Each structure stands twice: as structure tokens, then as C-alpha cells.
Amino acid sequence: MTTPEPQSPSPQSPEPVSRDRAYRSPAGIAGGVLVLALALWLGIDALVVGEEDTRWKALAALLFLVPLVAAYTVRPAVFAGDDRLRVRNPFRVIVLPWAEVATFRSAYSNEVVTESGEKYQLWAIPVSLRGRKRAARQEDRRAAGGGGRRRGGVLGGYGQFGGRGGGAGSAAAEAEGPVRAETDKVMDELRELLETRRDAEASKGGGVTVRWAYEIVVPVAVGAVALAVLLGVG
Structure with missing residues (x-):
């Protein structure tokens, strides 16, 4: 998304835009x-x-x-x-x-x-209410130990290597934070950018x-x- x-780069400035x-x-x-x-x-x-x-x-x-x-x-x-x-x-x-x-x-x-x-x-x-519900279901499955859907994984992207339960897959999922809908992730990015740039x-x-x-x-x-x-x- x-x-x-x-x-347009400025011809007077060699710095990357x-x-x-x-x-x-x-x-x-x-x-x-x-x-x-x-x-x-x-x-x-x-x-x-x-x-x-x-x-x-x-x-x-x-x-x-x-x-x-x-x-x-x-x-x-x-x-x-x-x-x-x-x-x-x-x-x-x-x-x-x-x-x-x-x-x-x-x-x-x-x-x-x-x-x-x-x-x-x-x-x-x-806002996608359907996407929020889907993310909530994935978060519930991950919290229950079933592994969450991860983009780019094999076998449909469920957890690491499509597996279930603990191990490295669960640790990676925990590091990623809670599952969020795509548009909510975008809003989080905008909030982070706002906090970074508002005082510049x-x-x-x-x-x-x-x-x-x-x-x-x-x-x-x-x-x-x-x-x-x-x-x-x-």
C-alpha cells in the first residue's frame, strides 16, 4: 500500500532528496x-x-x-x-x-x-472492519499458541515454516508485536512520522x-x- x-532534486544541492x-x-x-x-x-x-x-x-x-x-x-x-x-x-x-x-x-x-x-x-x-476482525482472529490464534499468519511464509504463511506451537516461530511472532489490519499499520506509520517530524x-x-x-x-x-x-x- x-x-x-x-x-524533483535541486540542481544546487548535491545531497540526496x-x-x-x-x-x-x-x-x-x-x-x-x-x-x-x-x-x-x-x-x-x-x-x-x-x-x-x-x-x-x-x-x-x-x-x-x-x-x-x-x-x-x-x-x-x-x-x-x-x-x-x-x-x-x-x-x-x-x-x-x-x-x-x-x-x-x-x-x-x-x-x-x-x-x-x-x-x-x-x-x-x-477503515476495514473486516480486516480488523481478521487480524483479531489471527492474534487470538497466536495467543493460543497456534501461530499467526505471516506474510511471505510457506504453506499459506502461517507462522515460521507453517508450523504450530512454540519455538523460533513463536519468538519471531512475539517480536513482531500484535497482529494489525493493513490500514491500521499505515496509520501507525503516520503517527510515528508525526512524532518524529512535528518539532523539526x-x-x-x-x-x-x-x-x-x-x-x-x-x-x-x-x-x-x-x-x-x-x-x-x-
């Missing part, structure tokens, strides 16, 4: 690509073989649906750098210097809370900025109005 995002950590939802992207492919297939088919009235409705529907679906599935991302946190939500981009971040909150959604009390949802890091001098410049994504808002609004007019006219 984490991929490095390279920043740190890379932002980028967080996205693979499931959301996969679902969005499938929906977009279906919408484009149906829309293009209507544009090619449909009557004139149908073609205009299909064009308006595509103008409305394609950016809307992309906004909620492909677009969301969270970029965590050394100096700031950049949250790209469906219709807004929020930039928060680490000094302005008070905490990260996880309940039914993951949120970043500023020092002034403002809350911004992290669309790219959705470079993290104190500027305040929280919020920018509307007009490249998404404008076509969605135009498409919605056009579709409503065409449907109303009949």
Missing part, C-alpha cells in the same frame, strides 16, 4: 478501473450506434460519471514527506505541515486532526492550505446539469 514518490511515502487503496483503484472501463464501453457504444438524442445523453453521462468515479476511486492518495502531509481527497487537496497536525484518529474512518481542531478524512486509507524546523513553515479540485468539480457539475436538461426535455 506504500510506494515511494520521488521529488528524500522521497514522500505514498498511500493509496489498491482495492479502490481496481474497482474504479473496472467501473470506468464499463462506463466507457457502454458510453462509446451509445455514441457510435445510438440516435442523436441518445448520443447527447451518453456524452453528458460520461462527462458526469467518469470524473466522479475517478475522484472516489483512482484519485485519493496520501503523501507523507519529511516536512508536510498532503492529502488528496475526491474534491480537495489538503496540505498540512507536520507542526499543524495534532493527531491521527481512527474509528469508522481514518482522519487527520489539526491543532485548530479541523478534521480531514483520509479517503485513500479506508522545516515542518513549521506555513499553515494548512485547502484547494478545491476544479478539474474534477467543473466537469461533474457541467455533466450533471447537461444530463438533467436532456432528461427533462425528453
